[in-house]
Amino acid sequence: MTPVVESTLHPRERLLRTASRLFYAEGVHTVGVDRLVTEAGITRATFYRHFPSKEDLVEAYLRARSEGIRRAVDAITGTSGGRAALLSVVDLIGDDTCRQDFRGCAFLNAAAEYPDPAHQVRVAIAEHRAWFSGVLRDLLAGAGHPEPDHAARVLVLLRDGALQSGELDDPQVVRETLLRAVHDLLGTGRAA
Amino acid sequence: MTPVVESTLHPRERLLRTASRLFYAEGVHTVGVDRLVTEAGITRATFYRHFPSKEDLVEAYLRARSEGIRRAVDAITGTSGGRAALLSVVDLIGDDTCRQDFRGCAFLNAAAEYPDPAHQVRVAIAEHRAWFSGVLRDLLAGAGHPEPDHAARVLVLLRDGALQSGELDDPQVVRETLLRAVHDLLGTGRAA
């Protein structure tokens, strides 16, 4: 089969991109090593030269995705702050659910396939979630919200729900619902 | 290996209970037929006499679980209505997240392993979700909520988020957060 990613990229990068696409679209356990190496245009030997095992590739996939999200969020919090930044981050989530290839939250989906909380994959997921919760809390505190901790937890609930519902229900409606719910949570009044 | 469920039950019921336990605790793809028949104390032949394939067992597992939830919710809506019933249903969810063997929402977890929306498993999931959304909307309408459709969608978001976060974060905190968020959503004022 013809490789799906450009052959100019380094094999490791090709593998990681292919893994990211397939793992997200079809799940971790359903995508085998055969499929990965074929579509990445590499060989099995090259696979195991860069990753000790498939599970390490799964972890790398999630960490790379986390990195991308952090960059996107940092770009927002770098230019704005408080309430405006908060709404931009939520916009990001809402827009995500409406994307063509949207298949829910990569981290929640992966967690569903790894029951053991001590597993390296679950640890990577927990780290990403902790980072995101922290960002929300800081933004809420910066916006002068009276209870940033509680509000951040509610936002996480809404985010998790939106990312799950976005795949199972109508994404457009979910997006609207999320935006309205967050708007109500933050209050219609003025804030920093 | 010794069977884990009582041998007095019919083989089909033994299989279904074992499947429910293992699928929920460890995921669908991770649990093989070998494991199922061993722990259920039946043979492969008996398995395939009752279910055409493993995927039919997965569907039966989800439909049985849906049935159980419907019974629990019906018991609530049968004795009370409106706002009181609504809060009881939410209590049910909050308590669920704190259960010892809680591992998130069985339907969301299963959906993560079945990307194809047309798959029979996904259809069963969609049916359950549609039923639940309908119940929430009716209860909200009965409680005199001005926008039952929107509020029901927010409740679904909160529910999905709570069931996911309940496994990944602190379930006690998630429970509190959910209850407060729902309370705020419904308004502190009086209702039917």
Place this chain on the structure above:
DNA sequence: GCAGAAAGACCGATCGTTCTCTCTCTACTC
């Protein structure tokens, strides 16, 4: 007698992983 269950061998396919062998490109030495 007959259906359903137990027991377990068996199927091809696929799982994740390791292996050998060849080739190419880079980098260092003289």
Place this chain on the structure above:
DNA sequence: GAGTAGAGAGAGAACGATCGGTCTTTCTGC
């Protein structure tokens, strides 16, 4: 600049284990 070692990558066979699923045979209970 020429020669060479060595790492990285391609190609593909092979590993044992397990996957979902089918088969035959024996036994039990109504």
